[in-house]
Amino acid sequence: MEIKILGWGYENIRRFNTLDLDLLQGGTHLSHVTLVMMRNGTGKTTTISLMRSVLNGTATNWNPEEVRSYKPTKGQASQGKFYIKIKFGTELYHYNLILDYERGRASYETSHVGMSGGLEQGHTLPMQLKGVFTKEFINRFIFDGEQAKKTLSADSKEAELAVTYLYQIEKLDNLISEINSLVQRKQSESDSKGATSSSLSYNRTRMENKRNHYLNLVTRRDKVILQMSQYQTRWVDLENQRTELITSDERLRQDQLNLTSRKALKNNELNSLLQTIGTEVKEPFNIHSLFDARLKSLMNNMQTLKLPKTTAREFFKELSESPECVCGRPIGQEEKVAILKRADNYLGEDDLSVINAIKDSLRNYSTSGELTIALEQMITLKEEIQSIQSALDRLVLHLDEEAIRKAESIAEEQSDIKQKILGLQQERDILDAPYGTPNTSEQNNVAAAEKAWKEAEENLQRATGTYEYTQKANKLIIYINNIRSLALQKLKDSIIIKTNEKVERILTDDRITVDKIDGSLILHDRTAVSEGQTLAIAYSYIGSLFEHSSFEFPFVIDSPAASMDLGVRREVASIIPTLFKQLIIFVTSGEVAGFAEKFYSMDDVLYATIEGKENNEKATCTFGKDYFSAYQCEEEE
Numbered sequence: 001m002e003i004k005i006l007g008w009g010y011e012n013i014r015r016f017n018t019l020d021l022d023l024l025q026g027g028t029h030l031s032h033v034t035l036v037m038m039r040n041g042t043g044k045t046t047t048i049s050l051m052r053s054v055l056n057g058t059a060t061n062w063n064p065e066e067v068r069s070y071k072p073t074k075g076q077a078s079q080g081k082f083y084i085k086i087k088f089g090t091e092l093y094h095y096n097l098i099l100d101y102e103r104g105r106a107s108y109e110t111s112h113v114g115m116s117g118g119l120e121q122g123h124t125l126p127m128q129l130k131g132v133f134t135k136e137f138i139n140r141f142i143f144d145g146e147q148a149k150k151t152l153s154a155d156s157k158e159a160e161l162a163v164t165y166l167y168q169i170e171k172l173d174n175l176i177s178e179i180n181s182l183v184q185r186k187q188s189e190s191d192s193k194g195a196t197s198s199s200l201s202y203n204r205t206r207m208e209n210k211r212n213h214y215l216n217l218v219t220r221r222d223k224v225i226l227q228m229s230q231y232q233t234r235w236v237d238l239e240n241q242r243t244e245l246i247t248s249d250e251r252l253r254q255d256q257l258n259l260t261s262r263k264a265l266k267n268n269e270l271n272s273l274l275q276t277i278g279t280e281v282k283e284p285f286n287i288h289s290l291f292d293a294r295l296k297s298l299m300n301n302m303q304t305l306k307l308p309k310t311t312a313r314e315f316f317k318e319l320s321e322s323p324e325c326v327c328g329r330p331i332g333q334e335e336k337v338a339i340l341k342r343a344d345n346y347l348g349e350d351d352l353s354v355i356n357a358i359k360d361s362l363r364n365y366s367t368s369g370e371l372t373i374a375l376e377q378m379i380t381l382k383e384e385i386q387s388i389q390s391a392l393d394r395l396v397l398h399l400d401e402e403a404i405r406k407a408e409s410i411a412e413e414q415s416d417i418k419q420k421i422l423g424l425q426q427e428r429d430i431l432d433a434p435y436g437t438p439n440t441s442e443q444n445n446v447a448a449a450e451k452a453w454k455e456a457e458e459n460l461q462r463a464t465g466t467y468e469y470t471q472k473a474n475k476l477i478i479y480i481n482n483i484r485s486l487a488l489q490k491l492k493d494s495i496i497i498k499t500n501e502k503v504e505r506i507l508t509d510d511r512i513t514v515d516k517i518d519g520s521l522i523l524h525d526r527t528a529v530s531e532g533q534t535l536a537i538a539y540s541y542i543g544s545l546f547e548h549s550s551f552e553f554p555f556v557i558d559s560p561a562a563s564m565d566l567g568v569r570r571e572v573a574s575i576i577p578t579l580f581k582q583l584i585i586f587v588t589s590g591e592v593a594g595f596a597e598k599f600y601s602m603d604d605v606l607y608a609t610i611e612g613k614e615n616n617e618k619a620t621c622t623f624g625k626d627y628f629s630a631y632q633c634e635e636e637e
Contacts, residue, residue: 001128002552004030004582006085006092010619012077013070013099014046015612019619023606031606033583035596037628042612043619044586046070048144048558050082054097056138057108057123064104071101078102088126095123129551137165140542141553150520151538152529157519159541163491166549172484176477183473187464203460210442210453217446221431228424235417236528242410245403246395255395263388270381273374280371292367299362316343492517495544502540502579506571507533514541532564536572543579554582561595562588573598589631600625 007023010016023034038044050070053059070080080099085092096109096119108123125133140162150158164170247253285292320339324330331339396407433440435447442448461467499521500513512533515524521541523529529537539560546553560576561569573595577583587596599605607628612619622631 001089001126001550002087002581003089003554004087005554005556005584006030006087008047008051008082008084010080010082012072012075012080013043013050013082014072015043015619017072017618019610019621021608021610021621025606025623030582032581032604033577033585033599033602034606034608035599035628036584036586037596037607037609037631038586038588038612040588042610044558044588045144047586048142048556050097051084051556052138052142053106054082054084054095054108055086055142056133057125059097059106060108060123062106067099067104067106068101070099088129091126093124093126094119137162140166141546142556143538143542144558151541152521152523152534159517159521160488160492160519162542162545163488163495163517166545166551167487167491169484169488169491172480172487176480179473179477179480183466183470186469187461187466200460200463203456203463207453207456207460210449210456213442214446214449214453217431217444217449221428221446224424224428224431228421228428231417231421231424233528235414235421238410238414238417242396242407245399245407245410249399249403252395252398256392259388259392259395263385263392266381266385266388270378270385273378273381276370276374277378280368280374283365283368285365285367286371295362295365299359316340316346491548494548495541498544498547499537499541502543502575503537506536506540506575507568508571509567512537530563532561532568535560535564536568539572539576539579543576546580552581554584555580556584556586558586559588559591560585561591564595566594569594570598577602592629597629600629 005023007021009018009020011018021036024030036044071077072080078101080101081096082099083094083096085094087093091112093110093112098107098109100107107121109119109121110124111119112124151162152159243256246256280286285295316339319325320331320336320343322331325335396404399407430437430440430444431446433445433447435445435451437445440448442452458467461470496514496517503512503514510533512526512529513524514537515522521537523537539557542555546555561572564572569591577599585596605625607623607625609622609628609631610619611622622628
């Protein structure tokens with residue numbers, strides 16, 4: 001389904017008196033790109049907020065203060081209205097958001113072809129979009145800088161939720177909830193029929209306590225992981241502050257650069273060595289001569305005994321089907337049973353193949369001294385890296401007294417953060433450890449707590465006589481979860497590939513790639529990027545997100561280039577029109593250089609300049625590239 005915004009308008013909304021923006025310009029053609037010029041503080045954020053609210057239907061939950069916040073400061077308006085015209089496929093919808101300033105209430109009116117009587121009260125969506133046009137999802141195509149930051153924030157699950165909502169993966173979650181509801185209903189029916197034992201109440205309470213404890217541990221684990229991420233981010237910030245203290249001193253800047261470069265080079269060498277070590281330790285004969293000797297002894301024994309020399313069990317199974325034995329005697333039912341019974345004492349053909357493969361590997365392997373050499377080089381490299389780090393730390397001693405005090409304060413906070421991270425790591429390791437790990441129990445370990453909950457749940461099922469029913473339901477839930485995981489992962493993998501292709505085209509001066517989607521977008525070897533880079537990555541991601549959807553959404557952006565340098569602006573302006581079928585961009589005059597001006601040479605662009613008025617004067621909208629570019633020049637003057 002193709003979704004297009006055809007226009008919007010205001011009546012008695014803040015600095016807007018009455019203003020209508022018809023993107024069709026009275027005709028039938030809708031431009032691919034619409035650039036809307038507005039000064040800061042004249043209503044861009046207001047428009048974005050109202051667009052979201054008029055589409056997601058949540059304004060009816062606003063409190064009186066929020067409703068009245070849209071009332072013009074001048075005049076005596078008792079009611080305001082914001083409306084939007086939007087096309088869903090071939091159907092035209094008109095939505096009005098009515099703001100009753102006197103009563104402090106918001107309401108909706110909807111009209112579309114097929115409705116009787118024109119406007120009807122309430123917020124109505126096409127059937128296909130119910131459950132898709134949620135508050136969270138609409139924020140993903142009516143976009144701003146804050147939404148962009150969420151896609152890369154470790155505190156947010158924005159990126160993954162976007163995939164879940166757009167491709168309606170959450171419907172599988174709803175199906176699981178329905179199955180669980182059926183199980184609970186079945187257990188309740190069993191209770192009412194007296195199908196429970198006298199210990200039913202005890203079993204139910206015990207199960208609920210175990211479940212709540214498990215959920216508390218899961219919540220605690222998530223909190224621990226979040227705290228670790230926050231502390232690590234803070235540690236990096238402090239390290240950057242410390243570096244800036246040194247690089248701000250002309251005498252020390254070059255030393256800092258040289259030492260940092262040497263450290264990075266040594267770290268790269270160390271990483272390469274660690275890969276070599278990781279490969280070598282997979283071969284036990286390289287770890288210690290004792291392993292080599294024992295493997296050779298095993299090989300000699302296998303050759304002496306001529307292993308494998310046993311007949312495969314498949315031979316005996318085939319023999320049992322023959323009318324007579326290899327010795328010529330007939331095989332009856334009694335002989336057949338005896339042959340099949342004894343066949344299990346012999347290895348199968350697959351087993352013999354494995355033994356032959358082991359024998360061949362033992363015969364042909366050769367030891368290598370690379371592991372020993374790599375370990376010695378690793379020790380040397382680690383000492384060199386430590387020496388370079390010590391030299392970096394000593395640079396602080398050459399700063400002036402005030403800078404030294406700041407550096408000491410930074411070092412003290414970093415030391416404190418390091419201890420906190422270590423404590424959190426230990427707690428996370430215990431919480432996340434596999435079931436049965438020493439020093440873990442259901443009190444401190446998620447896996448153990450889950451096992452205790454499941455056992456208590458099973459006892460309750462047996463007490464209510466619903467054990468078999470619940471097991472079948474659980475099996476179905478497992479199938480659904482597997483489908484969900486596979487579908488979500490395949491979508492993520494495809495979206496990551498497309499996103500990285502777009503990022504590479506936009507950020508040509510810096511190699512940034514997305515590794516995975518785990519709640520947020522996880523970048524390769526990056527903990528932070530600039531604000532402009534964040535926006536570029538977010539636009540690439542959203543463009544890739546919509547690429548394979550059955551819906552074609554418009555994309556509305558508020559001030560997309562304000563924080564970008566000119567180079568990134570030009571790249572974003574070149575790429576972003578290719579990401580979306582309809583693009584509506586709100587800009588200020590400060591975003592014309594390098595960004596908006598890039599559109600001047602493009603076809604199918606509509607230019608709109610909105611000038612909000614004060615003293616209850618009517619706001620105006622002027623269409624056309626000439627006025628748009630002239631307005632920008634006037635602003636600069």
